[in-house]
Amino acid sequence: MASYPFRKIERKWQKFWKENDIYKVEDDFSKKKYYILDMFPYPSGAGLHIGHPEGYTATDIIARYKKMCGYNVLHPMGFDAFGLPTERYCMVKGIHPIEATRKNIEVFTNQLNMLGFAYDWSRAVNTTDPSYYKWTQWMFLLIYNSWFDEEQNRARHIDELPIPASLTDRVEIEKYKDEHRLAYIAMIPVNWCEELGTVLANEECDEWREKGYAVERKPMRQWMLKITKYAQRLLEDLELVEWPHSTKEMQKNWIGRSEGADVQFTIQNFDENICVFTTRPDTICGATYLVLAPEHQLVEKIRTAEQKSFIEEYKKKAALKSDLERTELSKEKTGVFTGSYAINPATKQPIPIWIADYVLAHYGTGAIMAVPAHDERDWDFAKQFSLPIVKVVEQEGNNWDIEKAAFPEDGISVNSTFDEFSISGLQTVEAKEKTILWLEEKVIGQRKIQYKLRDWLFSRQRYWGEPIPIMFFEDGTKRALETDELPLLLPDVNEFKPAETGESPLAKVPEWVNFIDKKTGRKARFETNTMPQWAGSCWYYLRYADPRNNEVFCDKEKESYWMQPDGVDLYVGGAEHAVLHLLYARFWHKVLFDYGYVSTLEPFKKLFHQGLILGADGRKMSKSLGNVINPDDVVEQHGADSLRLFEMFIGPLQDAKPWSETGIEGSNRFLNRTWRMIATEEGKLSPDVLDIPMTADQEFILHSTIKKVAEDIEGMHFNTAIAQMMIFANEFYKFEKKPREAIEKFVLCLAPFAPHIAEELWQLLGHSESVTLQKYPEFDEKKAVKSQIEMVVQVNSKIRGKFACELDLTQEEVETKAKEDKKIQSYLEGKQVKKVIFVKNKIINFIVV
């Protein structure tokens, strides 16, 4: 027996869907909406890999199901096409990124269509399309033209920034504004990758390092976005979304909020203060030395002449080390004494000031008060350099030996009583509180909330990205483009190699660095950096709601229809974006929210990460391991429906699971069996499908299948939904005569999973309208339950017998029946029944002695 003609069927229906615009999505505001989104792909030259269809099939199933349930479903697709790989590929091959991107998108589109996804391609977005990046640039300018009002806790237009009366000079006022903008230029040490010819965000470094690229620290002029202003909102609004616990944790961790205090230490013989941040102000009396990061501004000033050479040597060594080396290689603490002393404000004792690279310049104030007794790092350092360790916190009823290890936990303060300050005897929580109040009263410190999150490095020295729409004049002033001047198009060039100066390739384009600004008539040059790949994906979900609008990035009414009340209903994509994309997009969304451009606090209500599809050997697929599966081959051999079904069947969507060649054959077998159950070898409706009533058994199988499939789609348990459909097919295959009603409803259940074969079968069953436009069948709760159940009889909690009986028998009835059983009788004989446990429709348990 041959396999069902999947090639013919799949081609036929894909053509039909396209020609009849079956998946067109209308903005019908009268219908209830459902917005389901995939993380859009980066259209690489390699084409779709086997992992893509996993998440896409899952969302396709839900989208089709929701549509059958009467929702107006938005399930769009697009391409995140700016980025380094394309640009690098083009440099090597000598083709233009526009051309390469066009081709890649075409290949991806064909491959996605080959899998039978229900996309409305008229809504597709492409981040490299000028009509799209016009609005990416517009959003950058919105951020640029904003300042963050701490009181109102939101972004406001820069023109509403209160200018201090003391500033009168125009240049000074501009400078003041620039300092407050949410997008600003800074000269900072960045992660420079020579080979890529660009800088990378902190978040990106590891990825490229893993690929074998060297990344070094280098100070450069860069654009930054003040995402840190949103740290608290990004943190607390995580409460509003239904995301995987681990992803929320990762974002919390990344934002890294900690509560504590800034404390000022005076320096002996100097007029300067050193400000430190600590989360344990209660341990101030145990602060026996201070440590500055080697890069700290005051180091040069306060080091003594004798220490000069040691300090300089140490600083040089520290600068050469990357962040990675500073952390991973050096569990052994290093450092140098500056020669100077600070005064501990609580004990009034002089304490030495050191520099050490275990203190990070970019966190807190770049300086710490070291409390070796209660911090492991400080303890290691103190041991290394024989600095004093003073215990100021004790654990109740336990005499901790501070010489053996630090005690970093909460406890009760001790040795903390001095002339004007005393917290001895207080619990850590109270001690912290009292210390902060004292610091604030003495004006030598204040309560402080510190975040690990840093500003977002937003510029790249690349060609293939959105140009930053800012121009600079010869006098150093600058001008942001107006909306009517957007998009600022990328120049058409043939060379994408970076300039020798480390600047972007755009710095070599004459019309970019030397032109007369039409609006002002002044000589100007454009910013030569471009935006990072993350920019376009920060807002694409909004564009799908109104993808061709040239007046605004998204019509207000359409935004509210598709996004209300909680944003995108379901967002599916890889866990690798847990911090980067998902944090950046939330940040932009919040800026848009502050201006009323979007109506929800958060963009994505529910988030789901699909797991990796591994090679058949259980290892990650990679060319070098030779375990890569190509979706084109699989579709050719087994069909798109089999591939879709198999990827959903192998295991829970969120788990990593290995590919299996025999496994996909199993999925194919199920579809073959389904085909033969309904169709003849000639592709006609089988004569066994008849207009006859169902038996009670058949009704039970059908209704429990309708129920289980619906529930499992809603719960995203596709594997068990498919298992249930297999049960249906196995059972009905055996019935000689198949009631038409059952078969039709089954085809409707199958349709979201395997749309091609479902269309064909639906047509064979005599319907002219597409199966995708049908209603999902309803089930009768009463018919979805077995009328006969198996009652388990236990004696002393061990199973000793079973009998079939009607549903909902009483304990008495069950007891009587159980005792009729010879075997049960033998177990009860001569014993005294102490207790009987009865669980309706499940078990009866006799406890005997």
Place this chain on the structure above:
RNA sequence: GCUCGGGUGGCGGAACAGGUAGACGCACAGGACUUAAAAUCCUGUGGGAGCAUAUCCCGUGUGGGUUCGAGUCCCACCCCGAGCACCA
């Protein structure tokens, strides 16, 4: 080191809310059809004792506990995976 997941047959995995562990699929074995093979169909399949489709014992990483009853709840430990990692 810290945080979060997770350990169930030969394999991928089921098991609602503490109540028949192993659904469904793969693989394997036997049988039917066939000249033969493939495909298809039927049957079996956690381990052990046993002639047995009689019966019994053991079984969800390990050790304890709660309960009439634990894969599921509690405590301790082991292992695997992911993320963070001198963030003061």
